Amino acid sequence: MAASGRRLSDAVREVPERLALEMGYTRAEFLATLDAAFGPAPRHADNGRTVEVPVGGGRVSIRLGDDRQRRIASLVLPLLEVDFHFEGLDPLQRRRFYEMFQRSFHKGGG
Secondary structure, eight states: OOTTSSOGGGSOOOOOSEEEEEESOOHHHHHHHHHHHHTTOOEEEGGGTEEEEEETTEEEEEEEOOOEEEEETTEEEEEEEEEEEEESOOHHHHHHHHHHHHHHHOOSOO
16 A cells, blocks of 8 residues: 555556557457547557547557467467557646556456
8 A cells, every 4th residue: 555545556657658568469359449448539540550549639649569479388368569659648648548548458357
């Protein structure tokens, strides 16, 4: 717990202007989940490699890598590199977008 009594996950986190993640999604799964989470706002370009999401007076540009796989013994999981570029968003807007993104893309039960 943080000194304030809140859980650490509730504490203010800084989301940088550029962020890179590896996610357990195929590109098709990622785009379908993004569209479901953000409605008609995302604009796809470059054969689904680049997506722009308008946020307030700015935007989030998302660049997707190639579909890959992570192998753990006989288990095969999808792997996608995802690069975010937050343009024209203040720290609070970046954090709010990213928190919504995380809730929408959370897999599993814990």
